[in-house]
Amino acid sequence: MTDRRKPVFLVLGAGAGIGGSAAARFAAGGYHAVLARRSDGEGLARIVRQIEAAGGSASGALLDAAQDGTIEDWVERTERDIGPVRTALYNLGAQIGNRSLDDTPHRRFELGWRLGTYGVFRLAHALFPHMVSRARTGDHGTFLVTSSTAAVRGNAGQHSHAAAMGGRRMLCQTLNAEFAPQGVHVAHVVVDGAVNAPDTLGKLLGDRFEEFKHAKGRDGVIDPAALADTYWHLAHQPRSCWTHEIDVRPFTDVPWWNDNPASQGVGDT
Amino acid sequence: MTDRRKPVFLVLGAGAGIGGSAAARFAAGGYHAVLARRSDGEGLARIVRQIEAAGGSASGALLDAAQDGTIEDWVERTERDIGPVRTALYNLGAQIGNRSLDDTPHRRFELGWRLGTYGVFRLAHALFPHMVSRARTGDHGTFLVTSSTAAVRGNAGQHSHAAAMGGRRMLCQTLNAEFAPQGVHVAHVVVDGAVNAPDTLGKLLGDRFEEFKHAKGRDGVIDPAALADTYWHLAHQPRSCWTHEIDVRPFTDVPWWNDNPASQGVGDT
């Protein structure tokens, strides 16, 4: 159900992990949450019902972000039929696991770019004119982008993912450079650890997911609800004090720039 | 006045800017704030009174962080006489304005290191054994470090400051690498913009401070109260989702990695 007096929180990539938790957090804070994902309409409906059961307002749609026009239509429909988007979250990943170059087909590399980089460009292209127009009267919009370690370093086996995420990070910087002074807050969030996300990491790992989390220990995997609180904080920073880049990881995880202690023979060079 | 049932927020570098605002924010959230600064006892007392007038709890001390033993004694006294420090903020800067190498005396360069790098080491050295001990029973401490653009790039004229801040940033990473898994949260905050801080930037600029802020426009200078809210958020992230590094700047400021648009002749190389 839509309450047109509420600001809209738009999330692309709304599974039962970061996307769904962020939608729940913003709905709890008074937003109407608009969710989109590629498939599993039943899973999407379940998230919407959970938000409503908690007293929030939400609606959902299935949408293939790799197809031309889909993101654009969705933004226009939302702005016209539901209300002005105050905060948007681009939460699509492009992780396909580790694959050698030889095992990374050209079509897969291109799809990584479509979801990892081009979709961010398309969402900003469709949404920012609305946000800029409203920012002129003091209603500042926020564009949150879930990103990953692969945006800051390219690991072995990550040709498709890292190229897509490296493009994503630079694009967030160019968007910020053009639009922050116009009142649109762009935040690039480097998620540098595994997330307790059944719809993405859970599907990638399958049967090994529970075992994986158990090996990580208590609080050893990012709780998406905790990350959703950080998203909420970012979206409500006053414009004199905006964050563009922030990292998060579990306390037990080795940050991307550190060696695994076990691999250290001698002191660092 | 000290309320021993409250967790302690400790801040070194407590002027009427970031330090004082953070103290006020944590006091408002239920902490007892322990403030220290080098001089101006009257200014310090005024901040304490303001916190108390708002219903909070705070106490202050003068302290020369460049002298051996001072930080160490202060931590021990606080832990013994006031209560366990849950969150500490190292908020001392080392900015002396732009000076050529020839105009940067050896003693000044060393003092920059004492305040910019060594003090962080000394505070962590004195405080972390207490925090680690408490983290074993689930009481996690947070070590917030106010840092600056000079920690990530060295500009002309910044020999003393950038060397000190570069050391600060790497030290925060080594502290995080050793202590995060032991339950102590270390956060390095890159303040990439001017702060509305009368006791530091205000004194550096003197008569030009008001003019400077006016030229920056509305919300063109970081409101330390807004930054204090981000500090509060960082200090209360659940341990499955800790931030180590975050940047902040006013919406109108050019981030450190971008060119000033006015200086762009052709497109980026």
Place this chain on the structure above:
Amino acid sequence: MTDRRKPVFLVLGAGAGIGGSAAARFAAGGYHAVLARRSDGEGLARIVRQIEAAGGSASGALLDAAQDGTIEDWVERTERDIGPVRTALYNLGAQIGNRSLDDTPHRRFELGWRLGTYGVFRLAHALFPHMVSRARTGDHGTFLVTSSTAAVRGNAGQHSHAAAMGGRRMLCQTLNAEFAPQGVHVAHVVVDGAVNAPDTLGKLLGDRFEEFKHAKGRDGVIDPAALADTYWHLAHQPRSCWTHEIDVRPFTDVPWWNDNPASQGVGDT
């Protein structure tokens, strides 16, 4: 003319700037240079003739790198008909000047990716199996990638270029991670300054090119022959001491991470 006893230097993006100069340098050092560019067959023939006039060996082909199959065919033809490629240089850029998001059409953004990121992937995909196979017998190949400031930071107006270059940089890291241990040297060269390149910057600036260079002062624009010497050095580092990333700029240029001195009011935050 082709001398099959010579190692092959392959360069994609061979105009009268970095690409042509690198071809000349490697030809002078005993390689047969294989040049490709999109258009201007006469310009290409001129570079080949100059190399031959200097006693070197070279050949050229026109090739649209944005089209599927072209790079792949060219690599196969070269390996089969000319000889084993010991050093390859990916020298295609994707700079289109500064354009606002609104003025960056979707097709242009995609083309930026095709030339800026995807082409690097395609060349590596086609070439590396050959190089890996030869490295097993001690014949190490080198993959040089001309890159730009936009690979490490995204400036205003650079949506297409920076996203493409950010992807390029991360891809070079994933390629290095997989292939360096297999004996293929991948080097990412951050060209952080204007190059005296009539076929790229010259065409972008048109009539203003000479004026631009004059304003930069003597040696204020990168001499592509100097950069070619650095490429030569990189390609001949022994494998115990390989460089993956290096930057270059004219001595008078402000590095990308520094402020233009003129824009500094107060000291760095």
Place this chain on the structure above:
Amino acid sequence: MTDRRKPVFLVLGAGAGIGGSAAARFAAGGYHAVLARRSDGEGLARIVRQIEAAGGSASGALLDAAQDGTIEDWVERTERDIGPVRTALYNLGAQIGNRSLDDTPHRRFELGWRLGTYGVFRLAHALFPHMVSRARTGDHGTFLVTSSTAAVRGNAGQHSHAAAMGGRRMLCQTLNAEFAPQGVHVAHVVVDGAVNAPDTLGKLLGDRFEEFKHAKGRDGVIDPAALADTYWHLAHQPRSCWTHEIDVRPFTDVPWWNDNPASQGVGDT
């Protein structure tokens, strides 16, 4: 023996590794090499004799860089008695192996700074006025700084070393920002791998050094003579194309930003 017609190559930290190899390389290229190290006069004399036996020119002195005035006197004596320094190499490290914070005494942390950061400042302070003066007539000087992975990330156990190296890196950037436009080339070299250096790593590892190198495999440890060739290249780049930062590592080493493949469970986040 001193040949006053030769340009001078000055190296601080001249053991039988990078420093000695660089001295030999520059002597072979026509420089007079001036070497300094803290102790082992016999080892120093041996390097000088080897350079002379190869037809080069060199001289040496013992010098405690941690003491005030020593570097300054040495520079003045060299400039006055031997000749103008064209290239200087700061090659002192501050690695003490991995130590927990508790096991890092305050005096050791300070010594790390004296050798890791302050010495670079002192050498530049003493030398750059000479170099700037000569650059006005076209005789450009180069300041090479051997640096390390710890300059770009702080690993566990590296409190002293990383803080010192982080300061070193930022200082090299401030020096470059002020002095490159005045004709002095500052290059910061990130040595991201173990070096075959008997006087430093050899002494740190003791009996385990040969075993360590053997485990690394053929060409698995940086050959200091190879690195010396890169130093030579950097020192002779024309001023239109100067490198400020470059990394080097053995082909088999995992770069600092990559995970050790063995530690990768799932794809990168």
